[in-house]
Amino acid sequence: MSEETHLGLRLAALTLGAVIIQIAVVSQFTVFGVNADITPLVVGSAGLLTGPVAGSIVGFSMGLLIDMLLVQTLGVSALVYTLIGFGAGRLRELRAPQATFTPLGLGAAATAVATIGYSLLEFLLGVDAPVSFLLVRQILATIILNTLISLPVYAGVRRWLRPALPEDPRRRRRRAYTTGGLSPLSRQ
Amino acid sequence: MSPDLGCDETSPALRKLLRDPPFHVYDKTVRRRRAVLGLLVALSLILLTESFGDRTGGGLHSVQRGFLTVLSPIEDGASRALKPVHDLFGWIGDTINAKSQRDKYRKQLQVTQAALIQANAAVRVNAQAAATLGVDQTYNLASDGPVTATVNVRSPDLFNEEVGVGRGTSSGIAQGDPVVDGDGLVGKVATATSNEAFITLINDSTSGVSATDNTTGAVGIVDPTDGDPDTLTMAYLGAGDIVKQGDMIVTAGTVSTSTGLAVSHFPPNIPIGRVTSVDSNDPGAGVHLAPMAKLHDIDVVQILTKVPGA
Numbered sequence: 001m002s003e004e005t006h007l008g009l010r011l012a013a014l015t016l017g018a019v020i021i022q023i024a025v026v027s028q029f030t031v032f033g034v035n036a037d038i039t040p041l042v043v044g045s046a047g048l049l050t051g052p053v054a055g056s057i058v059g060f061s062m063g064l065l066i067d068m069l070l071v072q073t074l075g076v077s078a079l080v081y082t083l084i085g086f087g088a089g090r091l092r093e094l095r096a097p098q099a100t101f102t103p104l105g106l107g108a109a110a111t112a113v114a115t116i117g118y119s120l121l122e123f124l125l126g127v128d129a130p131v132s133f134l135l136v137r138q139i140l141a142t143i144i145l146n147t148l149i150s151l152p153v154y155a156g157v158r159r160w161l162r163p164a165l166p167e168d169p170r171r172r173r174r175r176a177y178t179t180g181g182l183s184p185l186s187r188q
Numbered sequence: 189m190s191p192d193l194g195c196d197e198t199s200p201a202l203r204k205l206l207r208d209p210p211f212h213v214y215d216k217t218v219r220r221r222r223a224v225l226g227l228l229v230a231l232s233l234i235l236l237t238e239s240f241g242d243r244t245g246g247g248l249h250s251v252q253r254g255f256l257t258v259l260s261p262i263e264d265g266a267s268r269a270l271k272p273v274h275d276l277f278g279w280i281g282d283t284i285n286a287k288s289q290r291d292k293y294r295k296q297l298q299v300t301q302a303a304l305i306q307a308n309a310a311v312r313v314n315a316q317a318a319a320t321l322g323v324d325q326t327y328n329l330a331s332d333g334p335v336t337a338t339v340n341v342r343s344p345d346l347f348n349e350e351v352g353v354g355r356g357t358s359s360g361i362a363q364g365d366p367v368v369d370g371d372g373l374v375g376k377v378a379t380a381t382s383n384e385a386f387i388t389l390i391n392d393s394t395s396g397v398s399a400t401d402n403t404t405g406a407v408g409i410v411d412p413t414d415g416d417p418d419t420l421t422m423a424y425l426g427a428g429d430i431v432k433q434g435d436m437i438v439t440a441g442t443v444s445t446s447t448g449l450a451v452s453h454f455p456p457n458i459p460i461g462r463v464t465s466v467d468s469n470d471p472g473a474g475v476h477l478a479p480m481a482k483l484h485d486i487d488v489v490q491i492l493t494k495v496p497g498a
């Protein structure tokens with residue numbers, strides 16, 4: 001099995017698993033009056049780890065799956081999540097952020113794009129709901145809650161995808177040094 | 189690495205060509221990335237348009253329903269498999285919720301208890317005030333210049349049986365004035381300032397009240413009982429005086445200045461206490477009585493400011 005196929009299978013399983021866990025488990029817990037939503041976090045994490053192409057495909061697939069399972073207007077979540085996955089992948093390409101707390105910022109941004117983008121699209125589609133303080137509060141609470149859980153979600157996604165990801169050069173260097181492969185002391 | 193063009197790479201022409209190419213090079217990755225994004229966005233918009241325009245049911249909705257039919261067992265299975273996790277989080281949430289509710293109800297209970305205590309205190313003070321005001325008529329004290337005062341200081345120890353009231357010399361109160369409440373004799377003013385007075389209760393070790401048995405007429409002095417602030421002792425009874433259990437002991441009051449007896453601080457016939465026991469071996473010093481006034485629970489008193497001899 002090629003590396004790309006391996007990665008594709010893992011991404012597909014991640015997409016399906018995340019959507020099912022979100023719908024079957026996470027969405028049933030209410031914290032601060034809102035539900036956590038791990039799907040934008042998973043899409044953002046996948047984009048950050050695999051790049052914009054894979055990230056956008058994961059986003060589209062996950063969004064479409066959500067639209068299908070929740071019997072929503074098809075394409076709304078797919079469009080928003082595609083942009084999230086692509087944006088996270090571009091962030092990896094352009095900045096290659098290595099800070100420990102990058103997933104926090106990414107989680108907040110991904111959730112903000114997901115919630116605000118979804119609301120905007122629904123308004124554009126003519127959903128008869130006023131822009132109320134309740135909606136703004138709910139969006140803010142969801143962003144805060146998702147930011148809090150973004151680190152463990154990112155860690156889980158990275159753990160799941162790591163076997164299929166190209167080896168990180170820094171990690172390879174570190175391991176080689178540890179085993180003496182590149183140690184300057186071992187060279188004669 | 190520069191491409192192999194079959195010529196010398198150090199030639200100025202080639203270097204210029206590499207540095208400033210006459211055409212734009214589109215990297216394959218970039219093109220692929222843009223194509224994928226454009227395709228997915230376009231697909232989303234097509235789906236959105238079709239789905240939105242076909243809300244009543246159609247091809248897309250059939251696909252959606254079919255997909256839901258296929259995936260719902262998986263979703264249901266996952267929900268069942270993850271039920272323990274769900275229950276765990278539900279239990280945690282319920283516990284936190286129950287704790288917050290418990291704290292809320294505790295606070296409500298505290299507030300209610302505080303209000304109840306205040307209400308009970310108000311009822312008690314009102315009852316005492318009404319009884320104290322009625323003392324004027326009951327014991328004909330109107331001519332003794334009664335001044336009603338509220339107790340605001342209580343002695344913190346058992347050695348000094350004193351209370352303080354918020355009235356003083358500015359209200360006509362002076363040292364030695366007798367103090368009563370609705371139940372009977374309380375004590376006398378020990379010291380008074382312009383706006384405050386301290387009252388020595390009748391169970392204080394320095395107290396002594398000339399008293400008489402309201403039934404038999406026996407005369408004596410009511411003193412505190414050592415070591416028992418809730419009991420008084422009637423002593424110095426005359427020979428042949430009889431005091432019986434249950435008799436009411438009242439103040440002897442000012443009897444006469446012509447007899448040579450000291451003028452009492454207290455007006456006559458104010459209840460002091462009821463005899464609880466009489467020691468048959470020593471009736472002269474073994475008469476014990478329970479004070480009528482609730483000396484540990486006084487809120488309102490009347491200070492008699494115009495008693496002769498006070």
